[in-house]
Amino acid sequence: MPMTNHQVRLADRPNGLPRATDWSLTEEEVPVPGPGQFTVAVSHISVDPAMRGWMNAGASYVPPVEIGAVMRAGAVGSVTASEHPGFAVGDDVYGVFGVQEHAVSDGQGVIKIDTSLAAPSVYLGALGMTGLTAYFGLLDTGKLKAGDTVVVSGAAGAVGSITGQIAKLKGAGKVIGIAGGPEKCHALTEEFGFDAAIDYRAGNVRKALREHAPRGVDVYFDNVGGEILDDVLTRLARGARVVICGAVSQYNETQVRGPANYMMLLVARASMTGMLVFDYQDQYPQAMAELAGWLRDGKLVSREHVVHGSVGDFPQTLLMLFDGVNTGKLVLALDGGE
């Protein structure tokens, strides 16, 4: 075990896409746990679009990451030292450990994971916040009903790919994914079981929606915002539910594009609702049990896009989300990770 803890800290608040100069790589001694604490050797770091929002000043659903602080990140790892009665050396855990090799924790928000059931990275994907976001966003916020026509944007991404699969498993009539490029679209229909894929880079999304969803869209699960949100708004069925989960197309824009077609909510008597997975904490166990059952039975495909490297690779890995490079859940595995 190295005695040095390498960390990525926020050095500056980006304007647009984060630049190398917005980060600083720091070293300090591996922390020693005090009473009621334990330390974790981090093996896998979750890389999420929401991180871009955490880098901005100003209150949101969580406080911003302060300048000079270790970048916030969900991660999994193993307990290496413990003065906490609930966690023992060797326990595998998930927590918001940050972009660093070693973290000290008092156990708050930390859950133990069973790496014999699924690989650690799966606990950042289908069995983690990603899968839970898809689950509650679609079923609770989106109020999915059997037979519904469902459209998912960012469909080949972490949350999107799980959302489409849950929709099928829960009886949606038709599940249509929107993604960028032929490879992702191929993955949607061949790997994740979507009924149809729309390549937004290839042409007219509205026209494709007219073709694939002739009776309109009952549930739209939006991860991207921007032009695609406006396109889908024109195709809502009466009483449609639009789930606002993310807006990855807008996170690096200095001027956010609001949905100019929002009055289609009136035409369709539809709703647009924001959701955050943290509100469902008391229902996590039941949802994780259902997700784990689907995974075990081969009904749910969890795909992680794992980048192997060191914490210093985090800044570039984050940019992959905005380049549209990843399919599935983007994970940074620290050296020795799988």
Added chain:
Amino acid sequence: MPMTNHQVRLADRPNGLPRATDWSLTEEEVPVPGPGQFTVAVSHISVDPAMRGWMNAGASYVPPVEIGAVMRAGAVGSVTASEHPGFAVGDDVYGVFGVQEHAVSDGQGVIKIDTSLAAPSVYLGALGMTGLTAYFGLLDTGKLKAGDTVVVSGAAGAVGSITGQIAKLKGAGKVIGIAGGPEKCHALTEEFGFDAAIDYRAGNVRKALREHAPRGVDVYFDNVGGEILDDVLTRLARGARVVICGAVSQYNETQVRGPANYMMLLVARASMTGMLVFDYQDQYPQAMAELAGWLRDGKLVSREHVVHGSVGDFPQTLLMLFDGVNTGKLVLALDGGE
């Protein structure tokens, strides 16, 4: 009774604010009812922001008014001749009779009104679609709860002024109206019983909302869209409901401004829902009875801004809505109307 029926027809589709050349004034003989029909002498014509949308090409929640057709309008009047078993000469009625002096009808969508209970113009206001829109928009779509902080935009307008009053009657904790100019703001607090008024022309709406709604906005009833919608989105309380009733600031814009702050729906776990009064037809009687009771008891103020004139005055009267001239329900009373 004149033998000539004067009518206002749509001559062209406006781009921006309707111009005089978008209308034609036509004359034809007063229609004679066929079997199952009756004719109505129109006394009061409803003048509504939604009319601007009906003038555009393209499907919406109702088909557009065709070029050359009599302009669509809700109106009240008296039956002057009848071959319909359900309507007798002298009956006072409400219906979508159009901008004309005489209409022929088969009774569809026509309801009899009791002009001994309230003046005819009130059936275009508090006891008409206006009052019903406020009622169902606030109580059903907005899910008003006792103690809620409610914000209404276009608050001195037809729907807005009723909405604020219903909110108070149904136990809202605080009701804040947004309107343009000191006179309207005075009417909000002194006539319509709002707890506070914000003059959007006088300054910073966000700052005023911080002051008047320090714990955030639970229900926002939006009649205007545009910058004010964006301002209120920044002040939503957790679980807030935004009711999309109209967007009068945008109806004459060639490029609609979408709400750039829509991601605040996620931060607040809030919803934005469109509503149309027509969906509540089976509940009209119960709502009208409650509204009529409040009117009778002096708990609800119905204010109509009545322009006396002829159908030829309709084009200019319509523009008053977009100039922000009217307070309360805008009605065109044909000569002899009150």
